[in-house]
Amino acid sequence: MHPTATQLTPAPPRAPSAQRAVTVALTALAPVSWGTTYVVTTELLPPGHPLFAGLMRALPAGLLGLAITRALPRGDWWWKTAVLGALNIATLFPLLFLAAERLPGGVAATLGATQPLLVAALAIPVLHDRPTAWRWTWGVLGVAGVGLVVLGPQARLDTVGVLAGLGGTAAMAAGVVLTKRWGRPAGAGPLTIAAWQLTAGGLLLLPLTLAVEGPPPRIDAGAAGGYLWLGSMGGLIAYTLWFRGIGRLPVGASAPLILLSPLVATVIGMARGESLSPLQALGFAVALAALLTAQLDPPKILRKEKLR
Template structure:
């Protein structure tokens, strides 16, 4: 996993030919740790120790965390509609993927919650710290920093890469490196530059919806009534969070032009 994140970062840095300057050495390391290194380490701990539904439900707290952090770090107003939509999103995801017989593991829950907090902090700081460099360069810095942070952990736990790789292995590795890392993170950070962090993280609630639909379409998995209701709640929360209130037009001071 560390090489999957680090090598596309090195590729982007080589393409853009830009290194961080001044304080951005520190900021690139912090953002790379939050958005990639520490986040993925906690994500995999949660995935190993928890059922997928429990991990997804805890991870669905991220929009609420981002909204709260944005109020403190970006001076964005914490709207009641956003808060209610975030709570509804968690409820919808739980109906969609959580099972009644799901087991809870204390360390797994802490890892999932820590991952949500770490990623939420990284998302908000990515908006607060506006990089002077092009998008691809900033993305590359973070991928390199996150990959280097994961490298010693991966070597200790998983060991070195196998000496021989098949064509299928190389194809999968290339897909994860180029599409799953370089392209995906560039688009993610592009969205953060253009939109509010809260609006962007609400889109993450679509992941369990898409996974459930793919299970139904590709694996012939049965959808329950609770899952359908949960999916509708998630979509409703997403739409409610994205809606912008338009200001009423003040016609009291409008000057009538002569005909």
Template sequence: MSREIMSDEDQSKIGLASLRTALTPMVWGTTYIVATEFLPAGRPMLAAVVRALPVGLAFVLVGRTLPTGHWWWRSAVLGTLNIGAFFALLFVAAFRLPGGVAATAGALQPIVAAAIASVVLGEPFTRRVVVAGMLGVAGVAMLVLGPEAALDQVGVAAALAGTVSMAVGVVLTKKWGRPVDLVTFTGWQLTAGGLVLLPVLLIFEGLPAEITTRNAAGFAWLAIVGTGLAYSNWFRGIQLLPVSVVSFLTLLSPLVATLIGWIALDEALTIVQTAGAVLVLVAVVTSQRRRRSS
């Protein structure tokens, strides 16, 4: 494992970029309460399509630029990995596994992404990354796993596949760069991912008979804030930060979801969960620090 040395100035820049990028997984942490309190029950694919496709098309219209050359297939690949396949696998795992098991499997994503980045991008895969990854998985497990946790082979496979999908998507987004402005780039991916999910919605769920005002408010939050703004910020962070830094920020999502449940839904917060929250924060902070040059 190589050791990474950075100047104080570089460390400061990465710190500021990390704080800004961290807003995205924190916003993603609101998805659970919005889905359970505002959206139609039993309509996960509808939520996924509404999150991705309308705002993706809107971003493309605003940017007024379509992909050219190899960016047609690259946008399709990135949209599938980061949005389409990831959302679909996430919802399969959520239906077949207790939420804690799915979240714990997702906590493997940072260390998987860092390992892939070490091969594809040549980023250092340090002991610090390994330790932070282990702390992150342990912290999320303590935070969200309950005594009712049970394993389902299909659910576990979907959760792990979703983890790999997002990890590969992050690495390829970093590797291929961004040929256009951020809004257009995000729009390409959200549109591609939404188009992947649309036939799944039509085949397995169909369209709802009605959408209430409360449903519309939930969809608006997830689409505009939780997807459009959040993914734009996320893709900017991927360009600015090493994969081994940005990927660990996703650990903040289950932490925020748990805290919202405790504050807004009056859910109990045990000593074990509190210790897990501390471990998650330690994992995130550990992953952000780099060895300073003298």
């Protein structure tokens, strides 16, 4: 029996550009899910408990991930996991929920949109990666675009909320850069890394939550659903995709994807009856253009200038 033509001709390998597009699309699902944090926090979760919200988002998801992977850190990955868990989880989550409680969702999201610029700045001393004018330009335009969408005369700027938003953004930016620098230990996939960091962050939050906020608040059906969503899609699944993308994409391509978070928050607001003014529509277009253009290589003329 002769082999068929299908057996004789192997499927052509996927082009690098197609592989990168798939990686970008999967990685983008993480900030898309994070864009729902603001509406879930304000509509479903009990107010005044940002530490408990961070704990519920992190620890159950992390323990589930450990049960699935059945792997623990080894060697220096114990302290690296503790550092990354402190930055990406234990610091980010409570500050994010605090900002969401004290600021309009759009304002809080705009503060998060500054992350690509912070990542670019931190990449200079940590990764020895000097950002190009191309990356700086689109990073600034992305923040400006998001600002046009969500900021206006009606925006309430609470000092504590602003500091919380900027602090959480800075912590995650540092976590992104260190994750890129340290990579992953052999045999540990993105799900394993996500489980380690969520568990580490949750364990750091546990005693702090009990000491500061006391007993847990009353959890009704809506709050339970909110915690479940934030811990699953916004936690274990999102961070698995995010760490996978950070490992495969240049830091200059992965960081701007965080712009999707405020844009998704804006779309949710529109679905709930809000409308965009012409200036806001322009800002949305600018932010989206910055996000998409950051995934492309600079024009040849700019690359030549850099070589000179």
